Amino acid sequence: MWKLIKIEVFKIFKKPRTYIAFIAVWAIVSLIQIAIYADGQKYMDFVLKDVKDNFLVIGDPLNGYFVCFVILQTLLIHVPLLVALISADMIAGEANMGTLRLIVTKPQSRTKLLLSKFIASSVYVLMLLLWIAVIGLFLSMGIFGTDGLINAKSSEIILINANDIFWRYLLAFAFAALALITVAALGFFFSIFAENSIGPIVATMSVIIVFTILSTLEIPLFEKIKQFFFTTHMIAWKGFFEMKENADGESIPGTIRNLPAVLRSAGVLAAHTVFFVGASIFIFKRKDVLS
Amino acid sequence: MNTIIKVSHLSKQFKELRAVDDLSFTVQEGDVYGFLGQNGAGKSTTIRMLLTLIAPSSGTIELFGYNLYTHRKEILQQVGAVIERPDLYKYLTAFECLSIFATMSGLKFTKTQLMEQLELVGLSARANSKVRTYSQGMKQRLGLAVALVHNPQLIVLDEPTNGLDPQGIADMRNLILMLSRERKKTILVSSHLLSEVEQIANRMLIIDKGKKLVEGSVNELFHPDDTIVLLETTDKTLAEKTISQSDYAGALVQIDASGLELKMSRDAVPAFNRFLVEHKIEVKGITARHTLEDYFLKITSANQHVEAYKN
Numbered sequence: 001m002w003k004l005i006k007i008e009v010f011k012i013f014k015k016p017r018t019y020i021a022f023i024a025v026w027a028i029v030s031l032i033q034i035a036i037y038a039d040g041q042k043y044m045d046f047v048l049k050d051v052k053d054n055f056l057v058i059g060d061p062l063n064g065y066f067v068c069f070v071i072l073q074t075l076l077i078h079v080p081l082l083v084a085l086i087s088a089d090m091i092a093g094e095a096n097m098g099t100l101r102l103i104v105t106k107p108q109s110r111t112k113l114l115l116s117k118f119i120a121s122s123v124y125v126l127m128l129l130l131w132i133a134v135i136g137l138f139l140s141m142g143i144f145g146t147d148g149l150i151n152a153k154s155s156e157i158i159l160i161n162a163n164d165i166f167w168r169y170l171l172a173f174a175f176a177a178l179a180l181i182t183v184a185a186l187g188f189f190f191s192i193f194a195e196n197s198i199g200p201i202v203a204t205m206s207v208i209i210v211f212t213i214l215s216t217l218e219i220p221l222f223e224k225i226k227q228f229f230f231t232t233h234m235i236a237w238k239g240f241f242e243m244k245e246n247a248d249g250e251s252i253p254g255t256i257r258n259l260p261a262v263l264r265s266a267g268v269l270a271a272h273t274v275f276f277v278g279a280s281i282f283i284f285k286r287k288d289v290l291s
Numbered sequence: 292m293n294t295i296i297k298v299s300h301l302s303k304q305f306k307e308l309r310a311v312d313d314l315s316f317t318v319q320e321g322d323v324y325g326f327l328g329q330n331g332a333g334k335s336t337t338i339r340m341l342l343t344l345i346a347p348s349s350g351t352i353e354l355f356g357y358n359l360y361t362h363r364k365e366i367l368q369q370v371g372a373v374i375e376r377p378d379l380y381k382y383l384t385a386f387e388c389l390s391i392f393a394t395m396s397g398l399k400f401t402k403t404q405l406m407e408q409l410e411l412v413g414l415s416a417r418a419n420s421k422v423r424t425y426s427q428g429m430k431q432r433l434g435l436a437v438a439l440v441h442n443p444q445l446i447v448l449d450e451p452t453n454g455l456d457p458q459g460i461a462d463m464r465n466l467i468l469m470l471s472r473e474r475k476k477t478i479l480v481s482s483h484l485l486s487e488v489e490q491i492a493n494r495m496l497i498i499d500k501g502k503k504l505v506e507g508s509v510n511e512l513f514h515p516d517d518t519i520v521l522l523e524t525t526d527k528t529l530a531e532k533t534i535s536q537s538d539y540a541g542a543l544v545q546i547d548a549s550g551l552e553l554k555m556s557r558d559a560v561p562a563f564n565r566f567l568v569e570h571k572i573e574v575k576g577i578t579a580r581h582t583l584e585d586y587f588l589k590i591t592s593a594n595q596h597v598e599a600y601k602n
Contacts, residue, residue, distance in 0.1 A: 007391050014382055098378025102437070105342040105374070106395040107367035289344040 008120030021082035064141030071136040087121040087187035088200030095291035096196040175237040185276035230272040236265035293320040301350035310336040312501040325492030326481040333501035334481040371443035377434025381423035396441035428459035518557040523550040523576040
């Protein structure tokens with residue numbers, strides 16, 4: 001199994017298309033960093049427009065942690081497409097190339113083949129997130145320095161001390177990994193039905209877009225069912241940047257306001273992943289390979 | 292001699308289409324077994340069932356004396372295959388491709404062993420070139436290297452000469468014969484060309500619409516007594532009259548626009564040629580072909596006519 005995983009990872013990183021995602025992420029992150037570096041104060045004034053008359057902001061709110069927060073909010077909408085580019089290609093791409101029939105005739109079980117392919121796509125997801133962390137977090141910390149983070153929500157503004165932020169990012173990236181692995185599992189699932197990767201990529205993105213729209217519509221029917229959509233839970237990483245409050249309404253450092261809700265979201269994502277991968281294996285084991 | 296492949300009452304139904312219908316055959320150790328049929332006859336479906344790519348609707352397959360589906364892993368370790376086009380990872384080099392499939396076969400290989408394999412198929416000089424730069428013939432040879440890399444006892448080749456130029460076809464034929472004679476491999480090779488199978492196989496099976504038509508040794512099926520001689524002359528009437536009054540009268544099978552057809556032993560053709568010269572019959576052409584070829588062409592063209600009518 002380990003050898004199979006190594007082979008699949010090797011194949012992923014030998015494909016030129018794999019690097020499209022890394023280049024795209026670098027381009028988006030660089031543009032955001034340049035824009036904030038050049039004109040960040042105006043953006044910060046806009047974020048703080050409702051509170052700047054009532055609060056005295058001490059320190060530099062326009063720091064690396066804040067820039068990374070902006071980057072993550074922007075990227076985690078687009079990264080699923082980059083993940084689908086690879087995961088939806090895992091089986092369909094082999095069928096399209098004509099190599100699927102060759103690997104299925106090797107003395108390896110179809111379950112092992114599929115699991116190794118899925119694990120390899122998960123490795124790709126982790127590498128992509130590591131790349132986002134390096135250029136989005138660490139490079140931003142280097143360029144803009146570190147200080148407290150201002151998390152501006154529609155109903156409140158949360159201020160997090162500089163020494164209380166880094167561990168939140170680690171957890172946020174871990175959660176984002178889980179969310180993107182779920183996307184990878186969905187792309188992987190569609191991949192077993194097709195003989196070229198365009199269909200599975202489009203299908204994966206369509207599901208994400210439709211579910212995201214349904215999640216945001218405040219219609220009673222959708223309110224009841226949207227808790228079952230994995231897309232509803234993909235943004236739960238933001239929960240790591242909210243803190244519990246004491247009786248005086250002051251934030252308590254080192255706390256997460258609604259950890260059970262975040263863990264529940266993680267559970268829903270994990271369950272979806274297991275379902276998509278399990279269904280893929282169940283169907284593929286019985287599938288005639290005609291490509 | 293051991294039975295390597297034993298197929299019993301194998302059938303495959305795809306919705307409305309019965310691709311393979313109650314097919315049974317056996318392949319013995321050391322055979323080069325020709326699997327012949329026109330396009331769409333069910334050859335590839337049968338081969339895919341032999342390689343576990345497609346599940347049979349009914350029937351059993353035994354390889355090396357074991358049920359294929361209960362001993363899949365052990366059996367496939369002893370099987371190498373090239374299925375239709377030799378498609379490989381275009382973005383990898385030949386060496387990388389071979390290395391991947393060698394590892395997937397479950398055995399350990401050294402770089403030297405892999406290079407030897409590429410040497411065998413004449414690709415060692417291009418081992419580090421990307422597969423996308425390879426010609427069709429080179430890809431076919433690399434496909435064969437992939438099939439052979441784990442030293443399997445049984446080699447399954449589905450239309451291995453498809454898309455090759457004449458030199459490529461000759462090279463592939465020689466490679467198959469070498470594998471059979473020098474390396475003692477058992478080879479199942481499918482083709483839609485009778486002449487191709489005749490040159491390399493010792494036993495053969497012809498199928499049509501998924502059903503077995505003929506099976507046997509090539510020597511039996513291509514018995515020299517079953518030769519059809521087509522005679523083209525400048526004066527067909529004289530030729531017919533002369534032959535009808537000679538010892539060759541009984542051999543006359545058919546007279547049509549293209550000439551006269553006679554059935555005789557291949558060894559008798561030179562004497563018949565002398566007879567024509569002696570009787571001053573001017574010969575434009577004399578062609579000997581086997582009755583099996585006629586039979587195969589008949590079933591092939593019959594189906595082609597049906598297809599043409601459908602279109």
